[in-house]
Amino acid sequence: MTSDIHYLLPWEFSPAVLLFCLLAGGLYLRGWRRCRRSGQPVGYWPLVSYLTGVVLIYLVMQTGFDYLAQHMLWIHRLQHLVLHHLGPFLMMLGLPGTVLPYGVPQRFTAAVLAPLWHSAPVRLLYALLQNALVAPLLFVGLIYFWLLPDIHFTAMLSASRYQLMNWSMLLDALLFWWLILDPRPRHAAGRLGYGARIVILTLVVPPQIIIGAHMALAKDSLYSVYNVCGRAWPISPLVDQQIAGLVTWIPACMMSVIGVLLVLRRWISENRESSLPAPVVS
Amino acid sequence: MRRHCNRLWGMALLLILVAGCERSPSPWVLHDISGLMPPLEFTLHDGSGQTRSEKDYRGDRVLLYFGYTHCPDICPTTLAKLVSAVHQTGKAAERTRILFVSVDPARDTTDVLQHYGQAFGPQVTALSGTQAQLRALSKRYRVSYGYGKADARGRYEVSHSSAVFIFDRHGSARLLATGADSAKKISTDLKRLAAE
Numbered sequence: 001m002t003s004d005i006h007y008l009l010p011w012e013f014s015p016a017v018l019l020f021c022l023l024a025g026g027l028y029l030r031g032w033r034r035c036r037r038s039g040q041p042v043g044y045w046p047l048v049s050y051l052t053g054v055v056l057i058y059l060v061m062q063t064g065f066d067y068l069a070q071h072m073l074w075i076h077r078l079q080h081l082v083l084h085h086l087g088p089f090l091m092m093l094g095l096p097g098t099v100l101p102y103g104v105p106q107r108f109t110a111a112v113l114a115p116l117w118h119s120a121p122v123r124l125l126y127a128l129l130q131n132a133l134v135a136p137l138l139f140v141g142l143i144y145f146w147l148l149p150d151i152h153f154t155a156m157l158s159a160s161r162y163q164l165m166n167w168s169m170l171l172d173a174l175l176f177w178w179l180i181l182d183p184r185p186r187h188a189a190g191r192l193g194y195g196a197r198i199v200i201l202t203l204v205v206p207p208q209i210i211i212g213a214h215m216a217l218a219k220d221s222l223y224s225v226y227n228v229c230g231r232a233w234p235i236s237p238l239v240d241q242q243i244a245g246l247v248t249w250i251p252a253c254m255m256s257v258i259g260v261l262l263v264l265r266r267w268i269s270e271n272r273e274s275s276l277p278a279p280v281v282s
Numbered sequence: 283m284r285r286h287c288n289r290l291w292g293m294a295l296l297l298i299l300v301a302g303c304e305r306s307p308s309p310w311v312l313h314d315i316s317g318l319m320p321p322l323e324f325t326l327h328d329g330s331g332q333t334r335s336e337k338d339y340r341g342d343r344v345l346l347y348f349g350y351t352h353c354p355d356i357c358p359t360t361l362a363k364l365v366s367a368v369h370q371t372g373k374a375a376e377r378t379r380i381l382f383v384s385v386d387p388a389r390d391t392t393d394v395l396q397h398y399g400q401a402f403g404p405q406v407t408a409l410s411g412t413q414a415q416l417r418a419l420s421k422r423y424r425v426s427y428g429y430g431k432a433d434a435r436g437r438y439e440v441s442h443s444s445a446v447f448i449f450d451r452h453g454s455a456r457l458l459a460t461g462a463d464s465a466k467k468i469s470t471d472l473k474r475l476a477a478e
Contacts, residue, residue, distance in 0.1 A: 012421075071426040157424060157458070158318035228460045230348075230426040230443035 007064035014062065014163065021058040025051060028096065031103025038102070042095055050094020057087040061166060070156065071232040073223055074243035080169055081247055084143065085255040088173035092181040093262075130179050132192060136200045139176045140207045142168055143248070147211060149222055156225040180259055186270065194267040201256045201263070208256075212249025216242050309474070311467045312448070312457040319447070319455035322346070324419045326383065326411035329396025334409055336453055343378045343475055344449040345459075348425060350386035350440045351398045351408070356461065357382075361402050363465045364446065368405050370469035374476030375405065377451070383419065384410040385427040386440050423447055423455075450475055 028050055035042050059065060060082045069079040104113065116122055128134055146155060146165050155161045180197050182188075192200075215222065221237040231240065308314045322336040322344055345364055349357035361382060368375045382399065384390040387410045390398075399408035410416070420427055425443035432438040448457040448471070456475065459468050 067426075070424060153313070154315075154318055157315060159320075159424070161318070224460065228443060228445045228458070229424055230428075230441055232426055233428055234430065234439075234441050 009064070010062040011064055011067040011070075012159065016163075016167075017058065017061045021054050021062075024091070025054045027103035028054075028094065028099055029103070031099040031101065034102040035099055040098075042099055046094040046099070049090045050096065050099075053087045053090030053092075053094070056082050056090070057170065060087075068232045070162070071226065071230060072235070073226050073240045074247055075232070077244040077247040079166075080143075080146075081251055083166060083169045084139075084173045085252055088170065088177045089181070089255060089259070091174070092177040095183055097178075097182070097184065127190075129175055130190065130192075132196050132200065135176055135179055136204050138172055140204050142172055143208065144211060147215075147248075149224075152223055153225045156229065177259075181262065183266070194263050194270075197263045198260050201259045205253050205256050208252050209249055212245045212247075212252070214245070215248060216245025218245075310457060310471050312459045312463055312471050315447075315455055315458045319424075320422055321455060322449045322453040323422065324383075324409075324411075325415055326409040326419070327392065328407055328409055329392050329399055331392045334407075339379055339381070340453065341377065341451055343374075343451060343472065344453075345378070345380045346383065346423070346447040346449065347380065348383050348385055348420065348427060348442045348445075350384050350442065351390050351394055352386065352437070353440070353442075356444065360444070360446070360461065361406060364468065365403050365405060367465040367468035367472060370465065371472045371476060374473060378405060378472060378476075380406045382406055382408045383416070384408060385416050385420070385442055386429075387411065387413070387416065448472070448475070450478065 028047075032042055032047055060069065060079045065075070065079065068075040070076070101109070129138065146152060146169070155165045179192055180201060182191050184191050218238075218241060221227065221241060223241070226240065227237055231237075322339070325333065325335050328334050345368075347357075347360060347364065349360070351357070361380065364380050368378050368380065371378065380402075382402075384395060384398075390408075390410050395408040395410055399406045411419070416427075420443075423445075425445060427440060427442040430439035430441070444461040446459040446463075446468075447455055448459065450456050457471055
């Protein structure tokens with residue numbers, strides 16, 4: 001029994017991850033309750049989706065799963081599937097743009113967040129990162145960057161680079177999926193059109209297929225660091241790499257498909273609302 | 283016009299950043315891991331049962347390797363290769379230690395460790411420790427080990443890393459040799475390390 005609990009404890013404790021998850025979850029819950037009270041309730045599904053995302057992110061970073069991710073290529077890919085795709089995707093379905101402003105203490109927003117948010121460097125950086133060309137490039141670029149064999153080698157050896165890798169995947173994904181799933185109405189500042197979102201989601205698919213297929217179909221082992229440092233359990237390096245390739249390839253691209261469907265649904269329903277004939281009063 | 287200038291500045295800045303990232307080619311044959319891994323630190327015991335730590339090897343260049351004495355092929359060949367590499371460094375060999383850490387303390391008792399180390403030569407010290415000590419050390423250097431299922435005669439395989447971590451006289455992690463690196467390659471870098 002004690003050995004089972006052991007798997008739920010962090011392999012390498014990170015105060016930053018704990019703080020991020022506690023704040024992300026706690027502030028959301030507070031905001032969700034206050035939304036209810038203020039008469040603008042947000043449903044249960046967004047709540048469930050958002051918290052599932054936060055819990056998944058915590059689990060892959062702060063349990064025995066993290067040990068496996070350091071010593072098995074395909075589990076590392078699964079970890080990044082959660083950090084770069086699934087976790088932030090689920091969080092953004094939880095309407096954080098509506099809920100979190102209610103959750104963050106107002107004084108803190110007024111004194112710290114609002115001035116920071118409206119400061120020129122932050123605005124500039126945000127505009128750059130959320131640019132319709134930069135965002136997909138960064139989203140796919142990070143996957144490629146950390147999978148360059150030499151970069152991957154050092155990221156798996158150095159504890160600080162490993163953390164940098166995981167944080168960069170997570171933070172970029174939060175920005176990316178916010179851009180894609182942004183639920184604000186038309187003409188909201190900085191909001192991307194539905195057509196552009198679909199184009200972006202489509203654009204990021206082929207590069208992910210290519211790198212996934214490259215791994216899955218390679219004849220020899222591309223990432224020697226797992227041979228050098230030892231795998232979590234005995235498995236052939238090629239089998240490990242083939243599964244890793246499939247994880248990088250198929251579920252990651254499915255997230256794009258699901259994204260497109262969600263954007264389409266919103267697009268259609270918005271069109272329908274705006275084209276409804278005004279009620280005739282006689 | 284002003285916008286144009288801004289863009290030009292941006293591009294110049296980007297170029298500088300990219301140029302800054304380009305590193306000069308490494309002078310080492312093996313993987314250079316300077317700054318990537320923490321300095322040497324451990325608490326284990328040797329074949330005489332005496333507690334050993336990194337302090338006992340201060341001033342030595344250390345080659346750290348994980349394995350187990352029942353290992354049929356990789357461990358003995360790697361150790362033989364390391365011994366040969368150290369011999370090839372000539373005079374520098376004097377202050378170079380090979381630390382073989384057995385991750386199979388259940389079978390590798392102090393007696394076994396003593397004989398195993400001696401069999402390879404005076405540069406080799408076979409060490410082991412409790413599971414907690416071994417886990418701490420393997421976690422520090424981000425390597426894994428595990429045990430296979432025992433057969434009818436109680437024999438089991440142990441999975442372990444193939445990495446050889448090389449530390450300089452100050453205990454800083456400097457180089458990483460893998461199973462593919464020859465004794466000649468390793469000795470080339472050991473000589474360079476000794477010349478520092």
